[in-house]
Amino acid sequence: MAVYLFWFLVFPGLLFMAAAGGLLSWFDRKITARVQFRKGPPLLQPFYDFFKLLLVKETILPAQGSRFVFLLAPLLAVFGAAMAGLFILLPLFNIETGFRGDIIVIFYLLTLPSFSYIIGSLASGNPLAAVGASREMKLIISYELTFLLVVAAVIMKSGQKFDLESIIAAQQAGTPFIGSISGVLLFIAALFCIQAKLGLVPFDMPEAEAELASGIYIEYSGPPYAMIRLAKYIMLFILPAFIVALLMNGMTDGTGILWLILKILAIVLLVTLIRNTNPRLKIRQASSFFLIWMNLLVVIAIVLTAFGL
Amino acid sequence: MGFKEFCFRKSLWVFHFGGASCNNCDIEIIDCLTPRHDLERFGILLVGSIRHADVLLVNGSINRRDKDRLLELYNQAPKPLLVVAIGACGCTGGIFAEGNTFAGPVDKIIPVDAYIPGCPPKPEAIIAGIVKLAGKKG
Numbered sequence A: 001m002a003v004y005l006f007w008f009l010v011f012p013g014l015l016f017m018a019a020a021g022g023l024l025s026w027f028d029r030k031i032t033a034r035v036q037f038r039k040g041p042p043l044l045q046p047f048y049d050f051f052k053l054l055l056v057k058e059t060i061l062p063a064q065g066s067r068f069v070f071l072l073a074p075l076l077a078v079f080g081a082a083m084a085g086l087f088i089l090l091p092l093f094n095i096e097t098g099f100r101g102d103i104i105v106i107f108y109l110l111t112l113p114s115f116s117y118i119i120g121s122l123a124s125g126n127p128l129a130a131v132g133a134s135r136e137m138k139l140i141i142s143y144e145l146t147f148l149l150v151v152a153a154v155i156m157k158s159g160q161k162f163d164l165e166s167i168i169a170a171q172q173a174g175t176p177f178i179g180s181i182s183g184v185l186l187f188i189a190a191l192f193c194i195q196a197k198l199g200l201v202p203f204d205m206p207e208a209e210a211e212l213a214s215g216i217y218i219e220y221s222g223p224p225y226a227m228i229r230l231a232k233y234i235m236l237f238i239l240p241a242f243i244v245a246l247l248m249n250g251m252t253d254g255t256g257i258l259w260l261i262l263k264i265l266a267i268v269l270l271v272t273l274i275r276n277t278n279p280r281l282k283i284r285q286a287s288s289f290f291l292i293w294m295n296l297l298v299v300i301a302i303v304l305t306a307f308g309l
Numbered sequence B: 001m002g003f004k005e006f007c008f009r010k011s012l013w014v015f016h017f018g019g020a021s022c023n024n025c026d027i028e029i030i031d032c033l034t035p036r037h038d039l040e041r042f043g044i045l046l047v048g049s050i051r052h053a054d055v056l057l058v059n060g061s062i063n064r065r066d067k068d069r070l071l072e073l074y075n076q077a078p079k080p081l082l083v084v085a086i087g088a089c090g091c092t093g094g095i096f097a098e099g100n101t102f103a104g105p106v107d108k109i110i111p112v113d114a115y116i117p118g119c120p121p122k123p124e125a126i127i128a129g130i131v132k133l134a135g136k137k138g
């Protein structure tokens, strides 16, 4: 029992994921700054932001709307992210094997943060938050099918294995899945999916700074907003880790941990570069991008997989 | 200086309120965030919602209509909140002080923590003001 709690709360759970995610968030901001020829924030900046929001700032509750749901939503987001991270990282670090079908559980837990943002923003009763929530819903409907197809393709490639442990083992026995044509296509689709899941440009229309003034997060202040930031830090760490587990070989023995870090950094670097070189899409464009083009890409990958490419 | 205050000073998020300004001050404020001056190295970010703000930047002359909006913003912001008046207009009223619609200056409406004079102040002056503010007791 105690060991489960330790896993959930310390390593590889909440504390470790928050620290790693915070550092990745700094990496993201620093790269953004370098792309724009700026100097960028200091190393511990994400932690300053988090502790300022948590310890210093006041919480303002909406006058109308459901306060209980408003406050519950950020906690739910952190819980979903941490739980999903736990199921991803335990097999990835070879600590525990996971169970049959855990990949489906991970898939659903990864949607929990987005859903709780929607619930929380609708509970605040702010019209701009409602517009943001409706955009987030449309975005989820668009990218979720693509993400599911990517997972399905990976399951197919691994020979009908439904748990992360055997998927990683199948790659380590043979070649990493990204080493084939279909694997590259799947990687591209998965990259855009996590871009949308993280809510980064070009898929940041739910929080659109310019026209919605932070959209779904507009009413959050103080500790609840700190929880939302925490969920975002954790997602920034576990989503690349999930791709590494699905397509890029996981962690091998020996110098594997170094390679693992490099792979995660490379994925975050790609995500950051995409977000710095693209403008925000309209929600209709994002829908057709995922529903038509990305789905087509993944279906091609699945067909190629069937032919063993 | 305790841990809380240290974090607060290291991460000031700025919300920009432009009153009836001539738009010069606004441009100089945006200039602070550009590559040349880069306020993000002090952890300063421009945020879109007053609920996330730690600093309220006010510039331009405050006329009778702006006054209600400014008060509303100040009341809606989570405390602790620092208020900075930028430009001659924000500090004293500047060339609009005698105007018919003038309802300011800012410190007659809400408490102000720092004044940055100039018409418009240079970005360097704004940065110097904000860095001093970050060093002040919050």
Ligand code: SF4
Residues within 6 Å of the ligand: B020, B021, B022, B023, B024, B025, B059, B060, B061, B086, B087, B088, B089, B090, B094, B095, B118, B119, B120, B121
């Ligand atoms: S202080 Fe000068 S530059 Fe700034 S808004 Fe007033 S008139 Fe314009």
